[in-house]
Amino acid sequence: MNAHEKPQAINAGALYAMDKKVYPQAVSGRFRRIKWAFMAVALGLYYLLPFVRWSRGVGAPDQAVLVDIPHRRFYFFFIELWPQEVYYFTGLLILAAFTLFLLNAVAGRVWCGYMCPQTVWTDLLFAIERWVEGDRRERMRKDKEKLTLKRVWELAAKHSLWLLVAWWTGGAWVLYFYDAPTLVRELVTFQAGPTAYIWIGILTLTTYSLAGHMREQVCVYMCPWPRIQAALTDEWALNVTYRGDRGEPRVSAKKAVALRLQGKPAGDCIDCRQCIAVCPTGVDIRQGSQLGCIQCGLCIDACDHVMREIGRPTGLIAYDNDLNAARRKQGLPDVYKLVRPRTVLYVALIVLVGGIMTYALVNKKFTGVNVLHDRNPLAVQMSDGSTRNGYSVRLLNKYGDARRFRLHVEGLEGARLQIAGEPAADRPEITVEPDQTLELRLLITAPADVAPLEARDIVVVAEDEETGVFARAKDHFFPR
Incomplete structure (x- = not known):
């Protein structure tokens, strides 16, 4: 460094984008409906499963799923596990890992976009935010305006609903460790033990902060999976992809029509930025594969809607693999290969581990x-x-x-x-x-x-x- 040069300060905002708030816009379409379905199933199971009953005979707990710590048991419907049988939990973890690897080999971070708890609860709190404050433009406008009594009421309502969801999330978790109807009654009458209230408080705080405030920062900065999955993917994996060979050069819809009439190149992308507006992490998918993209497909829904409006074919943004972009430039048809050595290996390992666990359960000794x-x-x-x-x-x-x-x-x-x-x-x-x-x-x-x-x-x-x-x-x- 030259003696007369001053060292440049590091821009902390570039490393941690706390000052950049993301305002996801509502969108409708096929992938949005899939996400709603996953959310409904996941939340329904999580919140209601503790109340499902399963008869095990006289003297045994009748809660279908129960972690009975005082008696050192784990119950899952007809399955009963003792502490000595921890190898079953090891098998479940191995199955979960191989399933995650398989999902990544097939469709990249599809787990992150649809099934991850952070995604599910963040999506729920996003829906509450839109219901209370309005869609993207309204929220952006209200955040720039001065506080009014109405605005204070909206913020109070939103955060109260967030806390209610977070509280019930923490409360539902505790119900898996004690008879659910009994614990609910004790919680309401303040007769439950301090441990229950402490854990509900901890989980309420974490849900409220992670899903309500940190949101995309958890996916970009805290979660290790985006770093790990990059080492597990290959050129055949389907990822949400902007098809630049078709979208470039970007021009307005009117100019694109004029250029095509003149026989000049014009891309289908009209730079409407709807793909960015609907993204829950604020990613511009047109810049290629990025750490912040959770492969949720909402940008596909937004882009397809715009393409239909301007009379162009849908699929400008789509689930695609890395090979097809090069093939389209050469005039070759798209190719997809779901069954390949990597996916066959993962399926075989899942079947093997699942078979071993099933055999062990069937031949379990009491x-x-x-x-x-x-x-x-x-x-x-x-x-x-x-x-x-x-x-x-x-x-x-x-x-x-x-x-x-x-x-x-x-x-x-x-x-x-x-x-x-x-x-x-x-x-x-x-x-x-x-x-x-x-x-x-x-x-x-x-x-x-x-x-x-x-x-x-x-x-x-x-x-x-x-x-x-x-x-x-x-x-x-x-x-x-």
């Missing part, structure tokens, strides 16, 4: 036994020459009623079993209460004539007397 050999001493020689080993045994009963188990040992003929505090027996019995684990001390004695001379593998078997189902656990029997 009883179990775990055995842990004593560390010291490993074995004790009794006065009659027999050898005794001690074990800690944990029996698991996932049923909603008490179960009686009969214990025996495989791999050590003539062994006698003794539960601490009870007489020895060939097949001692033990009762485990519903939804409980029971830990006991088990002594296994091998008579002198069959006591092994070296360590031997044995299997402790717990037989459910009602169902006849066996639970097994392998361990060792050590000689003295």
Whole structure:
């Protein structure tokens, strides 16, 4: 740097566009209807699912979806998971990741544009804002004018409705962790525990701030997915694309007609900027693929409407892949390839993981036994020459009623079993209460004539007397 040159200050506004407010305009069309449908389904499921009932028998909770932290259970309709079965949640996360990769391979950031919670709730708050304050031009005009009593009333109404939505969002989340009708009654009568109010407050604040105020900044600056998906996409992925080969050069509608009559080139884009006006992140799609584009397709609806108005073919902005722009310049037809190695691989992985989880659920056991050999001493020689080993045994009963188990040992003929505090027996019995684990001390004695001379593998078997189902656990029997 020259000694006489002054260092240039960094423009913070260029790095973080907090001073640039986006005013999305209302639009109608195919993709807007799809977004309304996704919003209705997503919000309907989220808000109403805690109130759906599912009978599980006497003494069991009847809420269809419930995270029962006090009893360490997760219920999802007919599925019941224990903390030991965390691998199911791992499988769900893997399935979600591969599904996201597949969506990206097919249509780029389609998850961001239609299904992401940030998009869904931001869309809802946008709709409230338009209903209270009016559409884009009205909101822009009102923000420039001085405050009036009417304007204060509009702002108060909007933010009150935003807070109401945010509060119910936080409240609905808490309902997944406690019986929903009971918790609603306790919340209304101020009898709920402080934890419920604290979490509702936290989630109310985050929903209100992220969906109501930060909006597109979350997608552009906070979310890591736009950075990640760029490494996962390819030239075949469908992305919202401005077809510059058809749209350029940009001229007004009247001038375009005149130029075409003269045989001169004229693009279909009339620079009406409607694609920018309707974009929830304020992106100009005509500048190409950008970090802020969430692939929602609203610019397609806006552009198609304009094309119909001026009598030009629709599809100037459309879901397209990177290959077709070059092909159109060469006069070649568009090509699309949905089935390709990348998508086949993702589908295969989804089917594989889903199949493994389904198999595990179908063959899930509701009883179990775990055995842990004593560390010291490993074995004790009794006065009659027999050898005794001690074990800690944990029996698991996932049923909603008490179960009686009969214990025996495989791999050590003539062994006698003794539960601490009870007489020895060939097949001692033990009762485990519903939804409980029971830990006991088990002594296994091998008579002198069959006591092994070296360590031997044995299997402790717990037989459910009602169902006849066996639970097994392998361990060792050590000689003295």
